[in-house]
Amino acid sequence: MTSNEPFVPPGTGWPEDPARPDTPVAHGPLEVAELAVDAPGLHELCARQSVCRACDRLVAWREKIAVERRRAFIDERYWGRPIAGWGEDEPRILIVGLAPAAHGGNRTGRIFTGDRSGDWLFASLHRVGLAALPTSVRAGDGQRLIGARMVASVRCAPPDNKPTPAERLTCQPWLAREIEDVAPSVRCMVMLGGFAWQGVWPALKQAGYEVPRPRPKFGHGVETEITSTVEGAAPVTLVGCYHPSQQNTFTGRVTEEMLDAVFTRARTLAGL
Numbered sequence: 001m002t003s004n005e006p007f008v009p010p011g012t013g014w015p016e017d018p019a020r021p022d023t024p025v026a027h028g029p030l031e032v033a034e035l036a037v038d039a040p041g042l043h044e045l046c047a048r049q050s051v052c053r054a055c056d057r058l059v060a061w062r063e064k065i066a067v068e069r070r071r072a073f074i075d076e077r078y079w080g081r082p083i084a085g086w087g088e089d090e091p092r093i094l095i096v097g098l099a100p101a102a103h104g105g106n107r108t109g110r111i112f113t114g115d116r117s118g119d120w121l122f123a124s125l126h127r128v129g130l131a132a133l134p135t136s137v138r139a140g141d142g143q144r145l146i147g148a149r150m151v152a153s154v155r156c157a158p159p160d161n162k163p164t165p166a167e168r169l170t171c172q173p174w175l176a177r178e179i180e181d182v183a184p185s186v187r188c189m190v191m192l193g194g195f196a197w198q199g200v201w202p203a204l205k206q207a208g209y210e211v212p213r214p215r216p217k218f219g220h221g222v223e224t225e226i227t228s229t230v231e232g233a234a235p236v237t238l239v240g241c242y243h244p245s246q247q248n249t250f251t252g253r254v255t256e257e258m259l260d261a262v263f264t265r266a267r268t269l270a271g272l
Contacts, residue, residue: 014077014109016139018047018084026054029170036173042181046084049155049174055167058156065102065157079109079139082156085178086110086139087149090185092270093130096175097243098195099154099163106157109139111150112192120244121192124259128267147272151178153199168199176206183207183233188269190262193243194218200238208233220254221262223269237269 025048026032032054039045053059066080083100100106104115112118113136122143125131132144154163154171163171179186191197197218205211208230216224222240241262248254 018043019050023047023051026052028054032170033173036177039177042089045177049084050082052082052155054170058158058167061159062106062157065106070103073103073107076107078107080106083111083152085149085151087145088147091147091149091182092185092187092272093148093266094182094186094189095148095150096189096196096200097152097192098199099152100157102157110136111152113138116246117244120249120259124256124263127260128263130263147270149182151175153196172203172206175203179203179207180230183228183230186236187234187271188237188239188266190239190241190266192241197240220258239266
């Protein structure tokens with residue numbers, strides 16, 4: 001393998017690749033909205049998410065990282081594409097993050113996978129019975145979410161971990177449609193970090209949920225219940241959770257006990 005090997009395009013054998021060579025590709029905000037709305041189901045929605053090219057800055061960054069790579073992963077094949085939602089098709093719990101990490105999800109093909117944040121997150125999910133394995137290495141590693149699904153507000157790794165407001169808005173239809181598709185089964189949503197908490201409200205409104213005004217402030221363990229106008233959708237409780245970032249875990253702002261308490265509470269709210 002050479003250092004300038006490109007990212008892997010869809011349909012070329014990457015484990016758990018949701019896309020096919022003929023999956024339609026969005027090249028701008030209007031096409032994102034159109035392809036999200038008319039996707040015939042959750043699997044096709046995820047396929048379309050995984051090949052999106054709507055944001056020039058994000059496309060350039062994720063593919064640059066996939067070619068240059070970090071020294072520790074120089075011999076690995078990077079995913080280098082948007083990260084689709086994954087987990088159960090009819091989850092009771094929806095876990096929402098902000099965006100993939102450049103050398104985490106952008107490398108491994110799965111959100112919160114292959115970095116320190118993911119190590120903490122999946123260890124906690126496993127301890128409380130929401131993940132089959134205590135670690136998540138990369139797509140196709142046998143990891144499985146139990147009663148849960150995981151998504152990101154923005155599907156591409158952004159420079160400095162900071163998507164722009166325009167990029168968040170462009171990506172919103174992917175999240176809104178995915179929330180709408182799982183609304184009949186979901187009873188609890190866990191927001192990992194303040195940015196995910198802030199970013200999910202517009203998508204919830206677009207997906208048919210009644211958004212309270214003023215919007216509740218983010219905090220670890222904060223809960224708020226909202227209702228949906230979607231047929232068959234039950235009320236859902238949103239739960240805030242500090243992000244298991246290195247800064248938070250190293251300083252003790254987030255502990256294993258704190259994460260376990262949030263996900264144990266989520267299980268209770270979800271009736272698992």
